[in-house]
Amino acid sequence: MTNMKYSMLKKSFLAVIFCLSLALITPATLHAQKIALKVDAAKAALWMPNIGAEFSVGDKFSFDISVFGSYKIWGQNYKILAVQPEFRWWLSGRQMTRAYVGVSAIGAHYNLEYSGFWHKGDLIGGGLTFGYAWFLSARWSMEAYAGFGVVGYKENRYKDVKTYEDFNPNKDEFGNTSGYLLVPTKLGFSFSYILR
Secondary structure (H helix, E strand, O other): OEHHHHHHHHHHHHHHHHHHHHHHOOHHHHHHOOEEEEEEHHHHHOOOOEEEEEEEOOOOEEEEEEEEEEOOEOOEOOEEEEEEEEEEEEOOOOOOOEEEEEEEEEEEEEEEEEOOEEEEEEEEEEEEEEEEEEEOOOOEEEEEEEEEEEEEEEEEEEOOOOOHHHHOOOOOEOOOEEEEEEEEEEEEEEEEEEOO
């Protein structure tokens, strides 16, 4: 797949996620329902700035979307930029209260070192999330969650002493390796401020 075709595929996927997000967050939904802003404390502890928002959609459902990234992790120049939307079903019958099951998607661009190689590429995937939310006060709540899923990745993989071109002489092609992994797609705990 050429770099141009891969770029178009990635842009199309992100456009679909964006359009679905807008379709779920209609003005009528926002008018009378809960809206919460949130920060994932686990990502913040890893020096990964993040922000999220959750919107109630109907009586038992909510839509959550978060964005996170980093240019340094533990002092290293690891670059990550990701967006993660999630549709949640609250088992208690009330949004943002107690246990939920979620279906999430993730799209990310990364450039990091792992197992002696630099990995620079993109991943797209999704999975199931299980979580629980506790009210701390009328406006504040905390939630813990964990999720697993499948991600597909396409990346340039090369050692520090060599360049990407040493591994892929055909420079029109993006990525000298690709594949699928079963991984934790979501893991952490967050604090939420309920706007209304």
